[in-house]
Amino acid sequence: MAARVTTTDRVLASLRESILSGEFPAGSLHSIYRLADLLEVSRTPVREAVLRLADLGLVTIERNRGVRIRGVSVTDVRSVFELRLMIEVPAAAYAAAHATDDDVRLLEAELDGMRDAATAGDESAFTVHDRALHETIGAVLGNQRAQHEVAALRDSIQTRGASTLHRSRGMPEILGEHVPIVTAIAARDATAAARHMEEHLVSTASLLMAQAATPDDPAPESGWADRLRPHLYVPDGAASPPE
Template identity: 65%
Template structure:
């Protein structure tokens, strides 16, 4: 059952108070977490407008930590502050997810194929090691560490190309969704299942099979995006097309080029 914003903050602020300065910092952090969860869960839907006064009253805190939390939410794109009007919820839309994952497909599918064809033994070992760590933390139900090694696995695959800018772009795209609280973990799939999706990617890279590595990376990214879009889509407003990636799929690769140096015939 979904908690209300008031319930979120009651749970978040339970416990002993220490000092005034520590209480303010802690309250801001907890108000931030509470508001972000309310946005991501859909309790505060995209487009809705809220005043600082109303939020402070709802969360039973002073206006200062709410203002500070709202500024942090604005920094990561979850809200916009409208002068003399209040706080407008932006949230994560299905369109946001689709745009990010279209770019990730264009970058990470070829990167997986490249890793399978060209990664050295130490890089392959690092990729395998990250999958092992993901499995360990999934078994331990440690979402924070699991997510860190999930991220590290994708970075290691991209790193096989030896292009730090590629790694940075992939990390930025990933963060543009995850830092805003959107995740499939504990919502539409578990960590064990998610680790299992990574296994065939890693196995294909270890087996030096570029086509399989690309296919499995594509399948993983498409499934992740589709689940996320279904989670954040506003009922009656956003419709998720299950075939959203089909048009892109046929153009992820250029046709095989002839081995001769002669240009192709017109």
């Protein structure tokens, strides 16, 4: 099963990396020709990779113009994070209810990794551990399809330096949002885990939306997440009545 790595895969990974790292700025226009020339392969694998990227929503193909790197709009961020809320909040609650001691140890290890990276000022490592932490929480549920979906959602908005790192929050703040999630899971408190995961995602989304906002693309309302909130997960007390 050593799925031999094909040229298309390498091109796909390379392009994805170039887009996510910001080497290809959002809105820029490229052609299959130039990309093929740049990567020193023929146009076919490039075309196939671009088609798949278009499916993932990272680029759009403009007929007879080229492929344009998609920027993230406020609506994009909102759509993605609503989905992440719908998936990751229940996942966090489930993890709290069903995590083994080994799972908890893994979570705390990732948290330590984030802490170390934060003190070392290593943003790259910090992001890696951040991602791994979320994936470890999702892994408790054991739904590979959900895992893959969350990863795709994450990719689709992490274009460019659209990380929240530089502009808005520092690593300590982000770390601070993750700590209570892990603490709640370790305490087997599903309610708290869900609440903290929700707060983390909403916080991140709000900042990303503020970054993506432009004069015409309307600024995000403050309580944007409330519309979904009462229907997501009700931590304590009775289910909130409709409206």
